[in-house]
Structure formats: structure tokens, C-alpha cells
Amino acid sequence: MRYVIVVVGLIAVAVLAGMWQLSMQSTPANTVYGKAAIGGDFSLTDQHGEAFTQDNLKGHYSLLYFGFTHCPDICPTGLSTITNAMDELGTQADALTPIFVTVDPERDTQEVMAEYVANFHPRLVGLTGTAEQVKTIADAYKVYYSKSEQEGSAMGYTVDHSGYMYLMGKDGEYVAHFPHDISAKDLTAQLKQLIKP
Ligand code: NI
Numbered sequence: 171m172r173y174v175i176v177v178v179g180l181i182a183v184a185v186l187a188g189m190w191q192l193s194m195q196s197t198p199a200n201t202v203y204g205k206a207a208i209g210g211d212f213s214l215t216d217q218h219g220e221a222f223t224q225d226n227l228k229g230h231y232s233l234l235y236f237g238f239t240h241c242p243d244i245c246p247t248g249l250s251t252i253t254n255a256m257d258e259l260g261t262q263a264d265a266l267t268p269i270f271v272t273v274d275p276e277r278d279t280q281e282v283m284a285e286y287v288a289n290f291h292p293r294l295v296g297l298t299g300t301a302e303q304v305k306t307i308a309d310a311y312k313v314y315y316s317k318s319e320q321e322g323s324a325m326g327y328t329v330d331h332s333g334y335m336y337l338m339g340k341d342g343e344y345v346a347h348f349p350h351d352i353s354a355k356d357l358t359a360q361l362k363q364l365i366k367p
Pocket of ligand 1: 237238241242245
């Protein structure tokens with residue numbers, strides 16, 4: 171009887187250790203959010219005035235980046251990094267659609283977005299919408315943004331926002347994310363590994 175209790179106890183310890191290991195594996199240190207937590211339905215308008223929804227992410231990889239056209243340095247730097255990575259990827263870039271989503275729909279109209287994205291990669295998609303539509307996609311991608319008034323500034327106001335790039339797979343599901351200040355070299359290297367034919 172005592173032997174049975176010891177065996178059962180050992181099995182219980184082994185099972186618990188196994189579960190602990192699994193739970194550790196599912197949360198790698200460099201991942202901020204769970205896999206299922208990023209992404210979801212949205213409905214926006216691209217720089218040509220065409221409807222653009224979650225379904226438009228399917229069939230190819232997408233790299234989504236959130237910001238606003240009045241952003242003085244962080245957004246343009248991130249978009250330049252994406253543009254450089256697209257160029258470095260060569261033919262592999264054909265499988266990737268870079269997308270810039272505004273968090274300032276008040277000023278970033280379709281026309282403003284069209285003019286802005288043309289400064290970067292020719293395949294860069296610019297998305298805008300109503301304040302509510304932008305809120306929906308920002309919530310889905312866990313993007314923080316907040317309007318803040320700047321006293322005496324000619325720009326009127328700025329928008330504080332989080333700056334991650336999100337790689338979504340061919341099924342439109344989350345694959346990985348990168349910080350806005352990643353170098354073009356590092357972004358290219360990561361995308362080369364993650365983008366499968
Ligand atoms: Ni910005």
C-alpha cells in the first residue's frame with residue numbers, strides 16, 4: 171500500500187513538472203502578447219478609396235505598422251526601415267504587403283494617406299477610416315494611441331502611440347512583431363526566416 175502511494179505520488183510530480191515545462195514553453199521571453207491575442211476583424215479604406223478588411227490580409231504575408239502622417243520622426247523612420255527591408259528581401263518581398271494604418275483619421279484622410287505612402291515603398295498600402303473603425307483595428311492589434319495637445323505648436327496636436335510592426339501570415343493570423351526601432355538589417359533577416367514560400 172505504501173509502495174502504491176509512493177508510485178502515485180511520483181507520477182503526480184512528473185505530470186506537474188511536465189505541465190510546468192509546457193507552460194514555460196508557451197511564453198517565450200521575447201513575445202509580448204499571446205498568439206491569438208493580436209489581430210481580428212476590421213474595416214478600413216485604402217489610399218485609393220477601396221474598402222480594405224481583414225480578408226485583404228489573406229493569401230500573402232502582411233506587415234502592419236500603426237502611426238500618423240504628422241509624426242515627426244518615429245513613423246517615418248519605421249516606414250523607411252520597412253521600405254529598406256522590402257528592397258533587401260528581393261523577390262521574397264513579393265509575398266509581403268507592407269501596410270501603414272493611421273491612428274489619426276481626423277487629419278489622415280484618404281488623400282493625405284495617398285500622398286504620404288507614395289514617399290516610401292510603391293507597394294505600401296495606407297489605411298484610414300472613421301475614428302470608430304480605427305479604434306476597432308487598434309484594439310484588435312493592442313495598439314495604444316492618444317491625442318495630446320501641444321501648446322503653441324503649428325501642428326495643433328500630436329498623437330502618442332505604440333510602435334510595433336506586426337507580421338501576419340497568409341491566413342491573416344499573427345506570426346510575429348518587431349519594435350519600431352529595429353534596424354533594416356535585422357528586420358530583413360527575421361522576415362527572410364519567417365516568410366515561407
Ligand atoms: Ni509615430
